[in-house]
Amino acid sequence: MTAGAGTAVAIRGASFTIPASPSDRPQLRGSACPSCGARFAGQRAICLGCGQRGLDECLLSPLGVVWTFTIVHQKPPGAIIEPPYVIAQIKLQDGPFVQSVITGCAVADVHVGMPVAMTLYDTDRMSDGNRVVAFSFRPGTDAT
Amino acid sequence: MSTGEDVVVLGVGLHPFGRFPTKSLDDLAREAGLAALDDAGIEFNQVEAGYLGRVGGTGPPVGVGMRIFGELGQHGIPITNIELACGSSSRALMLAADAIRAGSVETAMVIGAEKMERGMLRVGGPDSDGYASLMGLNVMPAAYGMMAQRHMAEYGTKPEHFAQVSVKSHRNAMHNPNAQYRVAITLEEVLASRMVCEPLTLYQCCPTSDGASAVILCSASFARRRTTAPVRLRAWAGGSPVYSRERSPQGEGPTGLVARRAYEKAGIGPQDVHVTQVHDAFTPGEILTIEELGYVKPGEGGPFVWEGGTEITGRCPVNTDGGLLSRGHPMGATGGAMVTEVVRQLRSQAGARQVVGARVGLLQNAGIGGVNVLIFDA
Numbered sequence: 001m002t003a004g005a006g007t008a009v010a011i012r013g014a015s016f017t018i019p020a021s022p023s024d025r026p027q028l029r030g031s032a033c034p035s036c037g038a039r040f041a042g043q044r045a046i047c048l049g050c051g052q053r054g055l056d057e058c059l060l061s062p063l064g065v066v067w068t069f070t071i072v073h074q075k076p077p078g079a080i081i082e083p084p085y086v087i088a089q090i091k092l093q094d095g096p097f098v099q100s101v102i103t104g105c106a107v108a109d110v111h112v113g114m115p116v117a118m119t120l121y122d123t124d125r126m127s128d129g130n131r132v133v134a135f136s137f138r139p140g141t142d143a144t
Numbered sequence: 145m146s147t148g149e150d151v152v153v154l155g156v157g158l159h160p161f162g163r164f165p166t167k168s169l170d171d172l173a174r175e176a177g178l179a180a181l182d183d184a185g186i187e188f189n190q191v192e193a194g195y196l197g198r199v200g201g202t203g204p205p206v207g208v209g210m211r212i213f214g215e216l217g218q219h220g221i222p223i224t225n226i227e228l229a230c231g232s233s234s235r236a237l238m239l240a241a242d243a244i245r246a247g248s249v250e251t252a253m254v255i256g257a258e259k260m261e262r263g264m265l266r267v268g269g270p271d272s273d274g275y276a277s278l279m280g281l282n283v284m285p286a287a288y289g290m291m292a293q294r295h296m297a298e299y300g301t302k303p304e305h306f307a308q309v310s311v312k313s314h315r316n317a318m319h320n321p322n323a324q325y326r327v328a329i330t331l332e333e334v335l336a337s338r339m340v341c342e343p344l345t346l347y348q349c350c351p352t353s354d355g356a357s358a359v360i361l362c363s364a365s366f367a368r369r370r371t372t373a374p375v376r377l378r379a380w381a382g383g384s385p386v387y388s389r390e391r392s393p394q395g396e397g398p399t400g401l402v403a404r405r406a407y408e409k410a411g412i413g414p415q416d417v418h419v420t421q422v423h424d425a426f427t428p429g430e431i432l433t434i435e436e437l438g439y440v441k442p443g444e445g446g447p448f449v450w451e452g453g454t455e456i457t458g459r460c461p462v463n464t465d466g467g468l469l470s471r472g473h474p475m476g477a478t479g480g481a482m483v484t485e486v487v488r489q490l491r492s493q494a495g496a497r498q499v500v501g502a503r504v505g506l507l508q509n510a511g512i513g514g515v516n517v518l519i520f521d522a
Contacts, residue, residue: 011274011275011278012273012274012275013274013275013276013277014274014275038389048387049387049389067294067392068290068291068293068294068297068392069290069293070285070286070289070290070292070293070341070342070344071289071339071341071342072280072283072286072289072340072341073338073339073340073341073342074283074338074340074341075280076277076280076282076283078273078277078278079277079278079279079280080278080279080280081278081279081280083280085280087280087281087283087286087289087290087341088290089290089392091392095389097392097393099281100279100281101279101280101281111297112293112294112297113297121279123278125273125278134275134278134279136279
């Protein structure tokens with residue numbers, strides 16, 4: 001993405017890193033179980049795999065594959081993304097499933113099993129003088 | 145099954161599903177309730193507990209059950225509001241059945257009612273400028289579109305298979321005076337309707353609806369004094385998502401697991417069921433569910449529907465009243481409407497949509513991960 005005015009901040013409702021250098025990978029924040037090793041997207045207090053209380057914060061793999069997807073042709077009220085666009089469930093390399101839009105390719109090219117990598121998505125919105133940034137996944141096996 | 149009173153469905157009633165801008169939620173619920181009382185042949189003052197299934201569209205959100213049952217009469221019974229999204233009234237029925245089986249009450253009434261706005265259902269809550277809303281992820285049909293795409297990739301199911309579900313549902317609804325859509329549509333029309341979430345076109349999405357359902361349950365001993373041909377609620381089971389590291393959480397919950405629990409309680413298997421109602425909010429609902437219910441093997445659902453297996457005259461008749469797709473889907477009322485159709489089938493009162501010789505019926509009703517499976521016999 002291009003560097004614009006102001007600092008980039010993560011959009012409300014999602015938690016991920018925004019690297020200072022464009023060559024570094026953005027990563028989703030997640031939770032890791034110190035007992036069984038299961039990982040989860042977002043913050044969790046208790047492991048769904050083994051019941052362990054108290055999970056560690058972690059950064060999730062920015063790489064994954066498309067588990068399933070659909071091409072959306074109707075714009076939901078309030079969305080900033082234009083149809084047709086792809087919503088996918090992505091299985092990350094380190095385990096968890098996340099739901100995201102897929103960008104960076106023709107919608108017809110998306111398929112189950114496609115390798116994807118996390119990328120930042122500029123919302124063109126500002127908040128307190130900061131650029132609001134979301135994320136998406138795009139085809140690829142790297143995340144730069 | 146565990147010991148306790150057998151539970152009988154004594155009466156069922158509906159307010160037709162559709163759009164009724166001049167009627168209030170209370171009007172819809174009252175009419176359904178009176179129809180069920182008439183069908184049962186009892187008065188409201190014989191009802192010992194009331195349960196309301198509702199999600200909450202327009203109108204006051206709190207204490208609605210008190211108001212709705214209070215319109216039918218006020219004789220001091222306990223009233224409970226139940227919310228399990230689109231599975232609200234079938235879950236309400238299960239709790240009512242638990243109370244009867246336990247001997248707490250002899251009779252109970254379940255009302256399901258909803259008035260809904262037009263257009264695509266909004267999911268995800270009020271965070272209108274958060275990540276999911278801005279990035280267009282709060283799209284209800286997308287969940288079913290993704291289920292369909294996964295099924296297509298795993299098993300080779302075709303878009304035409306999904307579309308055929310809607311053709312069959314619309315044809316069945318033509319014979320249902322309470323259905324929202326009573327017109328036949330062709331496969332070509334379904335496939336050519338506006339694309340919503342691939343592979344799902346508009347005519348593969350259920351409508352939003354106004355409507356109400358009511359069901360009266362009672363103990364077998366209470367029923368014996370009133371009917372010689374009772375329809376029994378033989379077994380019921382519910383469930384919620386099961387965490388798996390390997391598979392993504394599927395949209396409408398663990399139907400296979402819940403169905404196995406219900407079969408075990410009923411002492412029957414899938415081959416013993418004669419008529420079925422499933423949660424077809426979108427067409428994949430039928431194809432995936434008949435696999436999870438064990439009617440066909442995983443991956444065989446699409447061809448089975450395509451070849452007519454779920455038609456009224458097929459091996460496993462499904463959604464004989466048109467299902468959510470054509471009967472309509474006023475969320476809180478849907479479970480009770482499924483019960484109503486199963487009961488009418490088991491009483492041989494279903495007219496042109498009757499499944500000949502139906503004596504065992506099953507329904508599967510789901511809401512955002514919560515699943516209910518109920519088995520009836522006559």
